[in-house]
Amino acid sequence: MQNEYARSAGEFVRIAANGAIVALFLFPLAWMIAGAFKSEGDLLSPDPVWFFAPVLDHWRFIFANWAVEHHLVNSAIISIATTLATLALGFPAAYGLSRFPLWRKDAILFDILSLKMIPPIASAVPLFILAKQVGLYNTHAVLIILNTAFQLPFTLLVLKSFIDEIPREIDEAARIDGCSALGVMWHAVLPLAVPGIVCCALFVFIFTWNEFLLANVMVGGEQRPLPPIVGLALTHRGILWGPALALGVVVIAPVLALSLMLSRYMTRGLTFGAVKG
Template sequence: MSMRFGRGIHFVGLLLVLAFTLFPFYWMVTSSLKDQSDLLASPPVWLFTPTLDHYREIFEDPKIISSVMHSLIIATSTTLLAIVLGAPAAYALARFEFRGKSDLWFWFISNRMISPIVLALPVYLLAQTLGLLDTHLVLILIYLTFNLPIVVWICTDQFRSIPSELEQAARLDGASQFLIFWRIYLPLGVPGIAVSAIFSFIFSWNELLYALVLTRRAVQTAPVAATSFMSGYELPWGKIMATGTVIVLPVTIFALLVSRHMVRGLTMGATK
């Protein structure tokens, strides 16, 4: 009886945490489907007739469409570069002993611990000197600086958990170092790579500070475009909520697609 009661309490606690986590998303999506009178109603209106007028307005705005495309280009490029550069570095840190390894590991991790606001002004001055302001490249490079440590950190722990006997057996069969990394460590490291890719994409997609400081009009990202509505005396909450929903949707879809490979990665590559 006590075990059932404990499970019941645990289940209720999980439901409360889930409701607390998902309610902001529910409120954002439902607000994007309300008209202005329902949005400003007090007390809040829970039952209403949905409307797509706010989505029609933002999709007819070329600024929103271009900003979403800019965010997609920057986030995808940063994530791919972080995986391509970070996975081999993580493999080297996980399987090789060399001089300065601990210092290199600390350098990778400490880069992620730096507060972004501290580097905003130096990065702006450097980008201005190099003529990189308002370009895709400047955001890709700065996001890569913060995303690469995440990939190295997660993938190093993932590669360390792979039995070294698999690598020894592959060496006896005459496999090269690159082949061992490509055929054994990458397939078995898919869970860590997938998680680090999700984190990298989310950070690159949602980041606002550097996108606001380093861009103007040519390469304005989606979060910056969303903040542009917040001016004047009357805030278009419907358009703001609709834009927020559009911003969240690609991240959610990407996370769902990548998460499918997490369990599969645990069983791939272990046999010849």
């Protein structure tokens, strides 16, 4: 009896301690959201202000001066188009990798992973020059094309790990029913791979939405998505802290919402299918 009491007390302490650590990790995000609603005086006060009357000044400022709604639409167009293009190219390829005996398949899988490990900065310079040469510089298309390429290795590996789990008997049955190879993929495998497709779609959307490096050099002015605009707020004759934070919140809000939907597949996504959580 006493032992059980001690055990549940121990469990309570562990929940409290781990909960406190989780809260600590969430603090900077909460501090940013709070900061976006603080008045200039509260925000720049030397002593941290915990209780304040929320104001909307910074929000009015960013919509009035930085055309945030316009760049928000840019971000949405680029991210959605990239997600669709990545899935359209990635799903058949992942299916092929999962089901067919390709030449040197293990080497191919490793090369796909290596591709993902290339730091994007390593290809940013040549991509910039080539984009100018083919006349795609400063268009949404260039960001969609490049982000699709950079997200494809991820999509291939994660989707393959999902398709690997669908029993091959499904394929056989569909083939006996008279489906072509394409029909098997479309009518038999695709419906069962929906969780994997949703998982990849959310990840690709978030990664593309967050992308800053290419967006910062490939497009300018009207065409820019949100992240480079945040960068702009920082160098604009010192830092306009309030509007910068409000902008930071605008960028991060959809990401936080979508991330929470992903929790079940987080482990698998973040390790490209190498670890199934």
